[in-house]
Amino acid sequence: MREERGWSRDVLAAVERTLVLLLAEHPADEPVTYAQLDLPRGRGRSIKQTAEILAELGLLHEQRPKAILAWIDRRTSTLPTGFQTDVRDWLSWLHAGDARTRPRSDTTLYVSLGAVQPILESWAPTRRHLREVTRKDVHAAVEALRGSRLSNAVTALKSLFRFATKHRRIFTNPTTQLHPGAHPYPERLPLDELTLKTAASAAVTPALRLIVALAAIHAARPQAIRLLTLDDIDLPNRRIILDGLARPLDELTHDALRDYLAERRRCWPHTANPHVLLSRLTAAGVKPVSTYYLKQHLLVRHQVRLDDLRADRVLEEALNRGPDALHLAVVFGIEESTAIRYAEQARRLINEDQHENDNKIN
Structure with a gap:
């Protein structure tokens, strides 16, 4: 299991210490409960990995309460x-x-x-x-x-x-005639220079530079960034697969990937996690980083929203290449209705600029 999960020597040693403490006086024929598993906590212990081993051997009696x-x-x-x-x-x-x-x-x-x-x-x-x-x-x-x-x-x-x-807790339902109604999607505008500078200055680590590049250049969704795997990357041929869509790898994203992968190998040389982005918590397993990982690194610390960077990239494409919804859907893999909204917004901005220019001429 160590080789399969890519556990380091320290993790393996912590698992061994936890198993010794846990099973030293435990009856051989009885399974271990999660309540017992929580007892040997402290420095040099590894509860999560120990639970995986016991579950693999069929010795874990109950599931942890949700x-x-x-x-x-x-x-x-x-x-x-x-x-x-x-x-x-x-x-x-x-x-x-x-x-x-x-x-x-x-x-x-x-x-x-x-x-x-x-x-x-x-x-x-x-x-x-x-x-x-x-x-x-x-x-x-x-x-x-x-x-x-x-x-x-x-x-x-x-x-x-x-x-x-x-379930007969009430006699009549007071919400039968209540309707939420449709609320309009927020109008997207190109990000101002200050916001773009903030995003650029937030990219202070290899991980952050990669995250910002994927959102700002490839309009990648936060989930697509989290789920990106090593198999989705082809550095020699400069290709990347995001949300199932193969795309050419630009110079900036290529360099950000190369730098982050070097950092990844240095920090977690034995990890078997297939995902590109890792954290201290996910390096010993196979799951992707959490949504909070992205939020903590960018929104909480630097007030940068990935959704804003992604939307700005799509809108930029619509303004530079023309408000063509089909082109946006093909390039970014977005839904037709979403592509139409971006195209309509770009068309309004183009018309407003044209109207302002006409007024200046007149």
Whole structure:
């Protein structure tokens, strides 16, 4: 397993110490539980890799409780008392699903609770239970919201009260006539010089230079950057595959890749992780870096959004090559509707510039 996972000598030594501490007085015929696995924590221990070995040998008795379930209990315990049980059961239902409802992602749960929590808290002084909430209360709660906040709140409220109706927690559903409505996509404009300079100055490490190059030159999505593997790169022939689309490798991205791969080999020479980007947490496994890895390095530390760099690159292509939606879809592998939006925005900007030039001439 060491060779398969690319574990270093230090990781292997930590696993051996953890196994010795764990199994020294453990009955030979009994499997190990996660509760027991958590006991030998401290310096020089390796719980995650030890769990992988025990699971591989069939000696791990139970699965670790999902973090999302602990999050549900923790967050709902802070809600007004009368709403706690219903909201906890609703989130658990979203997570697990049922015969007619597919399970929702953890992100959906985070967004849903974030949307309804302030509304529930505003109802708490006058409403003790979901049964007491009226249609007027619901409409008043979302009246001042706009855009995605409105859409998220309406969607979450309808889901909550649909669950409560289905499980007979309430008598009537006050959200039946509530509709989120369509909110327009944000208008994209070329990034200003200050933002571009900030992005350039943020690229202070080989990893950051590669991330910025992929987003700003190839309009790569954050997920495509995270999932990029070594097999997707062909440095000698200067080709790269992003989101399943093969593209020529420009000089800047080629140099950024070469520098980062050298840094990668220096830091994790024995890793078996197939992904290009690695972190201290993923080098000993095979999973990609997390979405937070990109956010932490760019947004949190330097206030640079990859989505803004990506959008600026697509819009730049539309302005320089003409607002051709088909060309944008082929070059960047984006959906037809998305390509049309970029083309229309580029056309508006071109027309505005032309109008300003005509006024100056006149």
